[in-house]
Amino acid sequence: MTATDQRSERLLTVEDLAVSYRTRHGAVAAVRDVSLHVDAGETVALVGESGSGKSTTAAAVVRLLAPAARIEGGRIDVLGHDVAHASPRTLQQVRGLLVGLVPQDPTVSLNPVKRVGEQVAEVLRIHGLADRRVAGIEAVEALRRAGLPQPEVRARQYPHELSGGMRQRVLIAIALVARPRLLVADEPTSALDVTVQRQILDHVEELTSETGTGVLLITHDLGVAADRADRIVVMSRGRVVESGTPDEVLGDPREEYTKALLAAAPSLRGARLVHGAPAPAPPALEVRGLVKDYPLPRSGGGGTLRAVDDVSFAVPRGRTLALVGESGSGKSTTARLALRLTDPTSGSVLLDGVDVSATRGSALRALRRRVQVVYQNPYASLDPRWSVQRIVTEPLRAFRVGGRREQATRAAELVDLVALPASVLQRRPAELSGGQRQRVAIARALSVRPEIVVLDEPVSALDVSVQAQILDLLTALQRELGVTYLFISHDLAVVRQVAHEVVVLRDGRVVETGDVEHVFASPQHPYTRELLAAIPGARVRVGAPDAAPDSVPGAVPGAVSGATPSEAPDEGGER
Amino acid sequence: MSTLDSLTTDRGGREPQGFVPTALDPDARADQFATTATDRFADAVAERDGALVRRSVWRSRLDDIVRRPALVLALLWSALVVLAAFAPTVLAPGDPLEGVPADKLQPPSAAHWFGTDQLGRDLYTRVVHGTHLTLEAALVAVAVGLVVGAVVGLVAGFVGGVVDDVAMRVVDVLLSIPALLLSLALITVLGFGTVNVAIAVGLANVASVARIMRSEVLRVRTSVFVEASHAGGSRWWTVLGRHVLPNSIGPVVVLAALELGAAVLAVSSLSFLGYGEPPPAPEWGALVAGGRDYLRTSWWLTTLPGLTIVATVLAAGRISRALDGDPGRAR
């Protein structure tokens, strides 16, 4: 992206890197034979799923590995410094001064009891680049460059007074204040909303291209990599499986793994899993004028916060309606209201045209049999002490459906339905992978044959390839069982794949609603347009023969195949 | 003697962040295990490599124990203490109250492992037979404290609202009085003796147990799987009994082991002060008190019963930490 003459200087060389972790099960190799390099002015994206070793590689570059990790072999060279074997003193010289690091989660990566400006200035103080006064001034300047509005005011604030996006800008200021030659950005935006993600990545690109800083960008999102990188390195199972320019890697992937990953990426594959305009079926679930106020803590001046503000929509039977929005949009609160887990301040919830907003006691419990839920995080939504069999049959016991034997039979049916082997029935959640756990949660929700299932971000805690499998499963189940979905998501790309209708929420209000194909093809509201534009991977989509945003990129061969590289072998193949 | 309440302090008298004891259950532990960055990664890798195969829980637990010699010692010592408490004659067939005046104040020897006291009674026999009194008192104290505290905490945490507010205010007030002083006040009214001491020690601990139980219940109650159970249609008592209680009791069990050590300390302190059984009874604290007058000449009279107490409390603490999944252990 920058002038080619700057590329002559090599900033980072990693050769045959091997890192292992000591665990209860003995040493586990996390990274094996990884080689890569970053030149001045170049952005290299390191892409992979969880467990691929990409974050470990990034941590090794600044030698900030977890205590249990050990570099087993290989070479890491940063501008002539042998980082893999450097003394603590040398490392202190390299860190901050030659290499800046932007960590994963901005909400926990700043010291909570120190002022933001102080934390930026500290870099300069450590390296003796400025005295206290000058460092303070330069810190404000760095914050300004990082795109923080009112940097003078912000510098005197504490991290908890800033939003996630602002905190990430602070961390970028910290990483860049000493003008290092290399920037290592470890999933810098995965904790942020898409629109914020886009702004931040734009900003990093701008700052680094000005100074010719090399960037090692760690990401799980092929779309982000496609948009931002000069070169892409794909990692899987601790090894580099493929590398090259975005056009090479994404346009013509040679390795099966890359192909599968590409096919699974919702922002890139785009293939819609559901079709047809919503039938004129009567709504199974309808909400009218929902409002939910929460009292604010008195310390914040009291008053109330309107989390949901006059939201109305109807979900036709057997179809999927998606509620889309960023954090704070009120989409999860709306879901809880629809589930009758929370009482609305005003408005009503209708099931089959019957108002159930005031239902209580045993009638409410009867209602629960008709409306079930799948939560975002399968690591939290299953009781860790229970076996899978007990988990999936819990609603059956709650509603006294069948005897012990029938329940056991149903449990076997259910795990088969969600494509899990029968052997999982006796296992506990801790023994399952994330994708398997989510399948268990889906099986539990389906056990009492509900009419409606509320899916609260059902795939956002999962790896892309697992995401794709779960989405396929959900749509297949809908076809098979005719169940109605209320699908909550922050990810427009996912929504486009699985939903028939979409409701876009912002600050608790509905900004746009309609048929998915229609909304995606010609968004009316500027916010919807902004959301759509922020979906990463535009470069690949635009580069593809068929450039329309809602079509399958022609460069991507094949649909979802059975190749699911990152999941355990017993994950259960897709049909 | 501040140890009694300091122990409970450490367990979260005020619930400092990061001190919530981890659960006892191996699976829950595996889950928490998975929350630190490294281990999560290692888990992912292990899962990927198929290394996370199902192993016998007991087998792996046994492996874990054997690899920790201090824990093995602690378990062996505890077994000895329990044996001494329930079958003292197996370890010391002699009479703890009958002395041979000619053999008075003998230093430790092959005949008298712990030496003899001023009346020529065998100190080892007295320590062994005193175990019963001390351990029984400690067990009663822990039972009283745990049962009352756990019920209060469970109700406060699950019911919430006004009940919670009132219960926790009372707990706050009780915590403002050091546990030992509270025990002393209770003893003043209840009178002396092993049972009264035990009850006093137990009641003095109700507040801290209630606190921990409540915070655990709150943690579990607000967890997603509990909401999932509600949303799935389960009745509230099913949720309480099947999800909340089993998942929040773990830390209380960990606490029980720790509290047992603390109770041994508290009980023997009170018996040292003379509020336990009257003299010839060989309570551990009273044994140390009895040796006080011979400190200059007969070191064993205070040192050996004292070491017995130290070893017992240490063992309880070690076991408690093992139950807690050894939070401090480098992984």
Add this chain to the structure above:
Amino acid sequence: MTRYVLRRLGLAVLVLWAAYTVSFLVLYALPGDPVSIMYGGESSDVTPEQLDQLRQQYGLDQPLVVQYLTQLGHALHGDLGTSVVSKQPVTTLLADALPPTLQIAGAALVLAVVAGTTLALVATGTRSRRLSGFLLSLPPLGVAIPSFWLGLTLVQWFSFEIPIFPALGNQGAAAAVLPAITLAVPTSAVIAQMLSRSLLHTLREPYVDTALAKGAGRARVHLRHALRNAALPALTVTGLVVGGLLSGAVVTETVFSRPGIGRLTATSVAAQDIPVVQGVVLVAATVYVLVNLLVDLVYPVLDPRIVTGARSSVSRTTVPATAASTTDDEPGATGSPVDREPVSAGGAR
């Protein structure tokens, strides 16, 4: 800020009143007759008529509520009753006993804080696993040693074997050394245990990595970033620690035959002298309340996340970071956390 201070003061007074009520309930309302407890007993030669007379004299023939209100009224005027044994006003007894106790308790506190903090810092800061392991094994030991036995052992070594310090009494500073050490050992163990755990936890926080990535050295990270954050949870239990010192004085002063609050307590319990025991309980509660008030006032200075208008004392540990998002439970903010830990509702943080 003024509102915050006033709130804290009000709460402190409330806790004190409640502690008074609890001690009253324990000592007067539990089944049992205070007068016969105090004056009766088998060895006593007090006749039933005399007991009735005493009851009248102390107002103990009145209904419990009347007794409570009368006593509370007196207490508010600084009258905590009269000792049954010495016939002296309880306030006088307490005032006489307090200074020597404060002397050793104060010394013990300083000792404990210095020793405990040093141990925690060295144990978590050293590169040597062996040293760290050794140091971390000390606090459990310190907590497990009964202080009566520790006191006696110290006397045996440092008064008899090597006569450096006097074994008994309260003459001069030398006599305070062994009692202060006896009191300090369990307290420092608790401080060391809390602080080192807290430090180990804090050192795993991502912001520590951020600091390291800036090029900060180990010492800087430890002292400037981790210590302050780690000290916060430890600070909240200062009240309990100081209260522990007071109750530790009961045993320590008995072992060393020192006059003081502890000794007064021990003898009063032995004599079942209810008014004095209640006085001691009140002193302990007062100390606890004062220390906590101090901590509450200092805390916002150390932790900017505390909103000084916050409403309850327990909210302290829950306020940080999450406060902003408690009103909406959007999981969207976490995006797609590949390679990130699944953030659970009751997370370890």
